[in-house]
Amino acid sequence: MTAAGGERDAGLPAGRPSGLVGKEVAGYRVEAEIGRGGMAVVYQARDLRLDRTVALKLLAPELARNDTFRKRFAHESRVAASIDHPHIVPVFEAGETEGVLYIAMRYVAGRDLAALLAREGPLPPVTAGRIAAQVASALDAAHAHDLVHRDVKPGNVLVAEGTDREHPEHVYLTDFGLTKKSLSLTGFTTVGEFVGTLDYVAPEQISGKPVDGRCDVYGLACVVFETLSGVPPFRRETDWAVLWAQQYDPPPPLAEFRPGLPEAADAVFARALAKTPEERYGTCLEFVAELRAALAEEPGGPAVPTGVVPRAPGPPPEPPVWARPVFRRLGDGS
Numbered sequence: 001m002t003a004a005g006g007e008r009d010a011g012l013p014a015g016r017p018s019g020l021v022g023k024e025v026a027g028y029r030v031e032a033e034i035g036r037g038g039m040a041v042v043y044q045a046r047d048l049r050l051d052r053t054v055a056l057k058l059l060a061p062e063l064a065r066n067d068t069f070r071k072r073f074a075h076e077s078r079v080a081a082s083i084d085h086p087h088i089v090p091v092f093e094a095g096e097t098e099g100v101l102y103i104a105m106r107y108v109a110g111r112d113l114a115a116l117l118a119r120e121g122p123l124p125p126v127t128a129g130r131i132a133a134q135v136a137s138a139l140d141a142a143h144a145h146d147l148v149h150r151d152v153k154p155g156n157v158l159v160a161e162g163t164d165r166e167h168p169e170h171v172y173l174t175d176f177g178l179t180k181k182s183l184s185l186t187g188f189t190t191v192g193e194f195v196g197t198l199d200y201v202a203p204e205q206i207s208g209k210p211v212d213g214r215c216d217v218y219g220l221a222c223v224v225f226e227t228l229s230g231v232p233p234f235r236r237e238t239d240w241a242v243l244w245a246q247q248y249d250p251p252p253p254l255a256e257f258r259p260g261l262p263e264a265a266d267a268v269f270a271r272a273l274a275k276t277p278e279e280r281y282g283t284c285l286e287f288v289a290e291l292r293a294a295l296a297e298e299p300g301g302p303a304v305p306t307g308v309v310p311r312a313p314g315p316p317p318e319p320p321v322w323a324r325p326v327f328r329r330l331g332d333g334s
């Protein structure tokens with residue numbers, strides 16, 4: 001790490017990266033801090049070789065000290081960088097400089113979904129559906145490369161301006177493979193505090209079982225639930241209560257938080273948020289397609305229940321033969 005004046009930035013490897021504005025890191029000039037999560041700081045930076053703006057993510061030094069994480073970081077950054085998808089943030093470079101892991105990626109102008117929800121509150125179902133579909137297509141593409149995201153959450157969904165009226169927003173998913181393999185490994189600090197959020201983790205991640213793309217179906221469903229209702233499905237007072245709820249509680253009806261949303265959506269969430277991966281939708285796009293269809297129905301239930309032919313206006317049809325005695329008697333009494 002070299003500071004702008006050629007001095008070594010002694011602060012970086014020791015603590016969390018900070019105070020780097022104006023300095024040079026691995027060929028990038030740090031221009032401004034964009035945001036920070038539990039394990040990293042993201043900066044707007046200038047790629048000095050190509051003279052373009054990038055987002056430079058510096059991971060907390062303790063992650064570099066974890067061998068399992070480093071190996072996975074190297075592998076998964078490579079896989080993520082190899083996926084060329086319109087809804088995945090392109091990774092330009094991933095590496096290590098003086099004991100700090102970094103990723104340079106496309107700088108996305110806009111807000112992340114967490115900030116958007118904080119500002120606007122729950123989004124209209126049509127908007128939520130559009131955003132969900134873009135994230136779903138990114139996840140399904142990653143799954144086709146055997147890459148599981150594991151940390152689908154509003155902070156990792158970047159919402160930029162879209163191209164036209166039909167596509168008012170362009171959504172990017174970021175941070176593939178940047179979480180620890182299981183929560184038991186490292187998610188908790190030595191004092192038992194959890195770094196990050198438990199609101200979107202699948203039950204199998206909590207129990208440390210092997211995960212596949214279906215843990216992202218679960219995470220996506222939690223995010224979409226929050227996009228529609230303003231709160232994730234299992235909001236509780238403490239981290240422990242959230243962990244319990246993710247594993248054992250059924251998701252609440254959407255209308256509990258936002259009256260007027262069609263009941264049909266609850267069944268879709270029940271399946272996407274099933275406790276066992278086998279019971280969930282097989283792909284993220286399948287979940288989103290069913291959800292959008294459900295959201296298009298009338299609030300309070302389907303306007304036309306599936307499988308039931310609507311009755312034409314006019315007098316009721318003649319009862320079937322077997323029912324005639326009953327109806328004749330009713331008719332006689334009136």
Ligand SMILES: Nc1ncnc2c1ncn2[C@@H]1O[C@H](COP(=O)(O)OP(=O)(O)O)[C@@H](O)[C@H]1O
Pocket residue numbers: 034035036037038039040041042055089105106107108109111112155156158174175
């Ligand atoms: N490629 C990017 N372009 C623009 N902003 C980004 C980019 N990647 C991340 N950010 C911003 O930086 C913030 C911090 O990112 P991160 O450290 O991953 O924390 P978290 O994902 O927990 O919010 C994100 O919430 C997002 O707003």
Ligand SMILES: [Mg+2]
Pocket residue numbers: 037155156174175
């Ligand atoms: Mg992130």
